[in-house]
Amino acid sequence: MDAHSQKAIMPEPIIQLRNVAFDFENTRALSDINIDIARGEFIAVIGPNGGGKTTLMRLILGLLTPTEGEVRIFGERPGTNPDRIGYVPQHSNTSPGFPASVEQVVLMGLAQGNTLLGKRRGIRYTREERAQAEHAMRRAGVSDLGKRRLNELSGGQRQRVLIARALITQPELLILDEPLSNIDPYGRQCILETLTGLDAQTTVVMVSHDLGITANAVTGIIAVNRFALASSGAQLTPAMLDLMYGIHEAGCPVHSLLQQMVETMPSENKLTQTQGKTASGCGHDTH
Ligand SMILES: Nc1ncnc2c1ncn2[C@@H]1O[C@H](COP(=O)(O)OP(=O)(O)OP(=O)(O)O)[C@@H](O)[C@H]1O
Numbered sequence: 001m002d003a004h005s006q007k008a009i010m011p012e013p014i015i016q017l018r019n020v021a022f023d024f025e026n027t028r029a030l031s032d033i034n035i036d037i038a039r040g041e042f043i044a045v046i047g048p049n050g051g052g053k054t055t056l057m058r059l060i061l062g063l064l065t066p067t068e069g070e071v072r073i074f075g076e077r078p079g080t081n082p083d084r085i086g087y088v089p090q091h092s093n094t095s096p097g098f099p100a101s102v103e104q105v106v107l108m109g110l111a112q113g114n115t116l117l118g119k120r121r122g123i124r125y126t127r128e129e130r131a132q133a134e135h136a137m138r139r140a141g142v143s144d145l146g147k148r149r150l151n152e153l154s155g156g157q158r159q160r161v162l163i164a165r166a167l168i169t170q171p172e173l174l175i176l177d178e179p180l181s182n183i184d185p186y187g188r189q190c191i192l193e194t195l196t197g198l199d200a201q202t203t204v205v206m207v208s209h210d211l212g213i214t215a216n217a218v219t220g221i222i223a224v225n226r227f228a229l230a231s232s233g234a235q236l237t238p239a240m241l242d243l244m245y246g247i248h249e250a251g252c253p254v255h256s257l258l259q260q261m262v263e264t265m266p267s268e269n270k271l272t273q274t275q276g277k278t279a280s281g282c283g284h285d286t287h
Pocket residue numbers: 024027029047048049050051052053054055056
């Protein structure tokens with residue numbers, strides 16, 4: 001296929017970063033970032049601690065302004081369309097001691113710039129809003145937990161409640177910062193099924209340290225370590241590994257581990273083959 005016809009079928013990117021750099025005071029956290037993410041993609045953002053993943057997410061959300069370059073979300077400046085974006089932050093403000101029910105927490109996703117003690121506290125929600133919450137809870141596999149208190153739930157259940165809260169506005173773009181950390185393998189599988197079971201038009205960008213499980217679900221990977229490299233499909237390239245972990249000599253144990261990662265990465269998206277099914281009994285549906 002020539003470059004012209006390829007361009008003709010390329011969907012318009014909904015996230016675009018051009019020559020972006022970001023400094024925290026005198027420290028450069030990100031340099032020369034050029035990224036395009038198209039509608040419907042499921043992108044894993046991976047990289048070492050301190051590599052700049054959260055900073056990148058915050059630039060996309062408009063919580064930080066680039067020091068250099070330009071960010072466009074839905075073709076506009078970040079922060080212009082908050083209703084079209086759902087966000088599950090790395091460090092949630094959901095204290096385990098917070099006494100709200102799961103349904104109340106999910107409903108708080110309707111409030112602009114909500115916090116768990118947000119503006120809507122004490123306000124009655126309409127029947128339609130409750131139906132929206134029910135729908136989001138079903139999609140995240142927590143509809144049976146609606147009356148439970150957040151502080152009674154496991155870490156994995158709480159994480160899925162936060163995903164339901166982010167889904168309540170039916171966002172076109174869902175950004176999750178390490179939703180799989182501290183979750184057991186079964187819980188991770190459930191969360192990934194939730195994410196891959198979303199409407200095909202929903203774009204998911206997920207920061208994750210878990211290369212293995214992530215590779216089974218994604219349509220593309222972005223490796224971040226001050227700079228960024230993208231690949232389509234679940235293939236990690238040697239250049240990405242080099243960016244993230246540095247060059248390791250043949251014969252060194254890290255070298256063989258990294259080599260194995262490249263060789264064993266699946267080339268297909270296995271989870272998308274089960275879209276719409278509760279293949280492992282995670283209790284969610286996609287309707
Ligand atoms: N508020 C801040 N002030 C100064 N430096 C910061 C601040 N937040 C992050 N940094 C620095 O910016 C760099 C990128 O941090 P960031 O949190 O984006 O990394 P990360 O890839 O998300 O890391 P992790 O995997 O540990 O969550 C790090 O060197 C970090 O120390």
